[in-house]
Amino acid sequence: MDAEVISACSFAAMDAERERLEQNNRREVRWQLWGPYLSERQWGTVREDYSADGDAWNYFPHEHARSRAYRWGEDGIGGISDYKQRLCFACAFWNGRDPFLKERLFGLTGPQGNHGEDVKEIFFFEDNTPTHSYMRMSYRYPQAAFPYDELVRQNAGRSRMEPEFELWETGVLRENRYFDITIEYAKAASDDLLIRVTARNCGPEAATLHLLPTLWFRNTWSWAPDVPRPNLRVGDGHSEAVGVIEASHNDLGEYRLVAEAGGPLLFTENETNLQLLYGVPNNSRHVKDGFHEAVVRGNAAAVNQDRMGTKAAVLYKIALEPAQSRSVRLRLQKIKEPAIHAFGDFDGVFARRREEADEFYRALAPGCLSAEHCAIQRQALAGMLWTKQFYHYVVEDWLKGDPAQPVPPNERKTGRNAEWSHLYNERVMSMPDAWEYPWYAAWDLAFHCIPLALVDSRFAKNQLDLILREWYQHPNGQIPAYEWNFSDVNPPVLGWAAWRVYKIEEHATGKGDRAFLETVFHKLLINFTWWVNRKDSGGRNIFEGGFLGLDNIGVFDRSASFSDGSRLEQSDGTSWMGMFCLTMMRTALELARENPVYENIATKFFEHFLGIAAAMNNAGGQGI
Known part of the structure; x- marks a missing residue:
């Protein structure tokens, strides 16, 4: 920025x-x-x-x-x-x-x-x-x-x-x-x-x-x-x-x-x-x-x-x-x-x-902006x-049905979001759109927090902290994607967003919120482990994924498994993971300024980034 x-x-x-x-x-x-x-x-x-x-x-x-x-x-x-x-x-x-x-x-x-x-x-x-x-x-x-x-x-x-x-x-x-x-x-x-x-x-x-x-x-x-x-x-x-x-x-x-x-x-x-x-x-x-x-x-x-x-x-x-x-x-x-x-x-x-x-x-407006550009910034x-909206969706109650209502069909027990029974949504969240997308999406939320930090850094920090709390983040480390399929895979950009929000607040107040940064870092370690264990099935630092940024242009569902057991390795998924490594390394170095324990963690993420870079440059042993 x-x-x-x-x-x-x-x-x-x-x-x-x-x-x-x-x-x-x-x-x-x-x-x-x-x-x-x-x-x-x-x-x-x-x-x-x-x-x-x-x-x-x-x-x-x-x-x-x-x-x-x-x-x-x-x-x-x-x-x-x-x-x-x-x-x-x-x-x-x-x-x-x-x-x-x-x-x-x-x-x-x-x-x-x-x-x-x-x-x-x-x-x-x-x-x-x-x-x-x-x-x-x-x-x-x-x-x-x-x-x-x-x-x-x-x-x-x-x-x-x-x-x-x-x-x-x-x-x-x-x-x-x-x-x-x-x-x-x-x-x-x-x-x-x-x-x-x-x-x-x-x-x-x-x-x-x-x-x-x-x-x-x-x-x-x-x-x-x-x-x-x-x-x-x-x-x-x-x-x-x-x-x-x-x-x-x-x-x-x-x-x-x-x-x-x-x-x-x-x-x-x-x-x-x-x-x-x-x-x-x-x-x-x-x-x-x-x-x-x-x-x-x-x-x-x-x-x-x-x-x-x-x-x-x-x-x-x-x-x-x-x-x-x-x-x-x-x-x-x-x-x-x-x-x-x-x-x-x-x-x-x-x-x-x-x-x-x-x-x-x-x-709030930079001095370089014209009156028209200031008006555009303000309205944006x-x-x-x-688009801050109350979002209520308790998945366990939704799956089971309500005591005073008819019992939901049995198909729901193994259907959409059945594996997210721990997810308890009852907060004001930033939505992608007030009508077309009146539900949060994890990676959209990450991008929303950057401009929101300019006007309300506490709300931006709370949003990032919330999506990583134990009643949102899956016990296996996955972050809920969006209500149509919480198990879908979105780009791992929450760490980058947390870092940007931290730096924006630091510039505004002279002091970054290290407690916030350290809190989300620990939860992101769990999410990083989920990516490595679940989305690098070959153990070669080449990642699979799903809905990873190329919106609505695929000829098939990149989140679905193939009937013959084969898998799709994605250049964009692997690139996102390279970025994730660098963000985690940068965050660990910042935390190491006051706690040297994080120095070793920073080294670990640097080594992991080098492994991803080498894999991308040498796919199949013959380079790309």
């Missing part, structure tokens, strides 16, 4: 955002308690798949998402949650023409897309800070009926050699007939979030937008008996001028959502509509898709008239003339005494947090921060 880029992380004075980050790291104030941890897509994921054949895309399709409770997480458009995703907030929309509310982004499944899975919406992650004290994203919602069927049909008719068929090719955005919707968050405190939603009619005619800011609990009570059910209800101080929804959760505590000048409050349960999907009686009178029924179909009985439940929304019906905008203000806050006035300092807090975000990114880092 360029020295000027790294030196930009060194600050003469600590700005407000960096002070919040330090307070969070010292565990004085939990500024990262709330963040953009809500996925953009939970349907079609492996963790929600309980099928016999592992067909995750079709077991839980987009068509089920509005009516079926998720087991392992939640999703929404530009939403937020607490770090354990107990309570969630996001906005839903309706243009008066769609067959159902727009609660989540639409896209093609892997089999539907001519180039694989592909989100078919227009949205922008525009700004974010490491403590999520200020966040902004925009979503472009067509005023015409969203062309769900056309997008599926047109892409199905295209070959892999043809470009993808995109939303703008359908004509629904012609003459700018869409709403631009900007969602912003600003934190007044770690548990006090200000929310501003601004809708603009970009079209040539008047148009009406139904906006539903929605608060709901992740369903944790349907899978096992005796799990307490949280609740939402109309709160104290509710009136026609100010809507109030109160939330109670055994662990999270008491929160309230205050909505300015809202319409009616809607309540339902975050539970599956069994009658609709499977033709059996519902467990609850009110179910997850109740708002669709009430708003789109006018069925008032679909929502709880007693105004309580586990999912609630404020309904705004906003009529906009051409080029007209309207903002809606809300506040999600911990219930404390004395009560906090919801909107007295609202605009001032937003202005301060935006100014502090500007200050933070000005200090904001995008990285927006």
Whole structure:
């Protein structure tokens, strides 16, 4: 990394955002308690798949998402949650023409897309800070009926050699007939979030937008008996001028959502509509898709008239003339005494947090960058921060099934991820993409940590440490690849990432975190041994592997065994191992500066590198 880029992380004075980050790291104030941890897509994921054949895309399709409770997480458009995703907030929309509310982004499944899975919406992650004290994203919602069927049909008719068929090719955005919707968050405190939603009619005619800011609990009570059910209800101080929804959760505590000048409050349960999907009686009178029924179909009985439940929304019906905008203000806050006035300092807090975000990114940008390049850097880092998501997937429970649910098929006991029963995922992780890849991938994660170290080195270090902890790393030393196949083999780049993060923090603060470096080094020794014992079957320093960087271009699966027992030796796998050796040697030498025990380990990795180099230069005894 360029020295000027790294030196930009060194600050003469600590700005407000960096002070919040330090307070969070010292565990004085939990500024990262709330963040953009809500996925953009939970349907079609492996963790929600309980099928016999592992067909995750079709077991839980987009068509089920509005009516079926998720087991392992939640999703929404530009939403937020607490770090354990107990309570969630996001906005839903309706243009008066769609067959159902727009609660989540639409896209093609892997089999539907001519180039694989592909989100078919227009949205922008525009700004974010490491403590999520200020966040902004925009979503472009067509005023015409969203062309769900056309997008599926047109892409199905295209070959892999043809470009993808995109939303703008359908004509629904012609003459700018869409709403631009900007969602912003600003934190007044770690548990006090200000929310501003601004809708603009970009079209040539008047148009009406139904906006539903929605608060709901992740369903944790349907899978096992005796799990307490949280609740939402109309709160104290509710009136026609100010809507109030109160939330109670055994662990999270008491929160309230205050909505300015809202319409009616809607309540339902975050539970599956069994009658609709499977033709059996519902467990609850009110179910997850109740708002669709009430708003789109006018069925008032679909929502709880007693105004309580586990999912609630404020309904705004906003009529906009051409080029007209309207903002809606809300506040999600911990219930404390004395009560906090919801909107007295609202605009001032937003202005301060935006100014502090500007200050933070000005200090971060190298002096050589133009204003345009600074804006690109800022939005790129904001995008990285927006893809931090709560990832929950306890493999043992997933394989066995839940006590209150049907027993999963026996095929799962020997199917996908069956050998990873120790793996316990329940953390905020950096995802490759908020929609297309809403699950961590080990080597993607390693690369993510390099830019993340520029804005939040502690989070970057924690990610690398986490993936190597005993409830992630396999007892045999392998690192989990990604949920579609944790046993797949990815390039061994975590050691390189740990070294880069260590050096970035050293340049920024003047002191590297040697405890972190030593901790991950020990775990990487186990992983290195796994590579040598499992992927060098001939003992000749030529390595096999699998998914090692040449994405999706092989004519066969490089991770699979051949039927005749032969194996594929890979130049890229061997090269990665050479790099792994050098990284481990460099790390051992750094640790040896204070502990000479590591000198011998550094020598061992240097010798191993020489062995790999010799093998590559003399394959078959005749050179390459």
